[in-house]
Amino acid sequence: MAAGGRSVACCAAVLLAAALLLSAPTATEAYDSLDPNGNITIKWDIMQWTPDGYVAVVTMFNYQQFRHIGAPGWQLGWTWAKKEVIWSMVGAQTTEQGDCSKFKGNTPHCCKKDPTIVDLLPGTPYNMQIANCCKAGVINTFNQDPANAAASFQISVGLAGTTNKTVKVPKNFTLKTPGPGYTCGRAIVGRPTKFFTSDGRRATQALMTWNVTCTYSQFLAQKTPSCCVSLSSFYNDTIVNCPTCSCGCQNPNGSNCVNEDSPNLQSAIDGPGKWTGQPLVQCTSHMCPIRIHWHVKLNYKEYWRVKITITNFNFRMNYTQWNLVAQHPNFDNITQLFSFNYKPLTPYGGGINDTAMFWGVKFYNDLLMQAGKLGNVQSELLLRKDSQTFTFEKGWAFPRRVYFNGDNCVMPSPENYPWLPNASPLTKQPLKLPLLVFWVVLATLLAYA
Secondary structure: OHHHHHHHHHHHHHHHHHHHHHHOOOHHHHOOOOOOOOOEEEEEEEEEEEOOEEEEEEEEEEOOOOOOEOOOOOEEEEEOOOOOEEEEEEOEEEOOOOOOOOOOOOOOOEOOOOOEEEEOOOOOOHHHOOOOOOOOOOEOOOOOOHHHOEEEEEEEEEOOOOOOOOOOOOEEEEEEOOOOOEEEOOOEEEOOOEEEOOOOOOEEEOOEEEEEEEEEOHHHHOOOOOEEEEEEEOOEEEEEOOOOOEOEOOOOOOOOOEOOOOOOHHHHHOOHHHOOOOOOEEOOOOOOOEEEEEEEEEEOOOEEEEEEEEEEOEOOOOEEOOEEEEEOHHHHHEEEEEOEEEEEEOOOOOOOOOEEEEEEOOOOOOEEOOOOOOOEEEEEEEEEOOOOOOOOHHHOOOOOEEEEOOEEOEOOOHHHOOOOOOOOOOOOOOOOHHHHHHHHHHHHHHHHO
């Protein structure tokens, strides 16, 4: 009995360990099959030595295809390896100075062991700027706006080493936007960065360079999704709404949402969550800040047309530089696009072109206004049919996946998609007139027989 009891206990322990292992978050949760190599790389270039440290230029490069950092912007943090201080900064600032009471005369910009850095605002005086700074923490994607896909600042560090052997790299890098979502690896010392003159005839290089890679996970970024998809078609009167509670459910007293005609709307917008970026959504069955509606609009002999509408239900957010990514097997035959920019994405290689990225036209609809009458943007796609694959059956005309600003949106269940009706002319040929007359005459003769 004792041996049997030990055996059972051992098996139970193994099963419990396996369950904990399977339920634990893993690094693969940050993997996105549509952007497998996407990341934000932080490059730290030491440009010159000072009597007690160095001056460095820190640059963040957004290598993600369709995920940008929007307002209210990035927050970069780390922990110093020794007792370093920040004497001064150009193009950014720390959120707190910390305790600098031990310094006499010149006071450092920041004395905290774990400083948090934020970008400066547009309009900052020129003597406080550096290239790629002062955009309120907004970093766009290379696909949309390559000129604004990086952010930089200059930092003067004191009480640090003054040679490559005595300098210690910071630890525990964090990147918030402003909430969680990014996980940063350790700093890795690499080859010094080279800088070329404008004519390309001379190159200088950094005295020392290290890199930090940060990857995004929607699982870490938010407890609930941030967008959902609804569907409709010309061949079915059914409108398939976003699944109920896609992004959360209404509280019984409605305290977590507000109606557009509420007299308390403005006071709710100005409430405690205004400065933290917390969404204030319109009361809906799905409770999502963003809804994407895909409507199969028209059918032609060689083409078909889709209308896409993006609606903002968030009263606290204007989405600047928004983007939409969708998957559909007919995206390899997009013929014409109205009022959106478009770029094909090929995450799988091998000639597979079923993923498209869309974003607004500058100064026309690149700004998605907050919830209300103006809180939507829309476009239409004209696609050429592929005779071997095209069909309206079994929901083929609807997207496989949809992302808004890099976050995967909740799709309706496939069994709820608008299906072809049984008597649709698309699936059944109409009865021809001569045959119809024949049956009417036959029925009449039988009646009098």
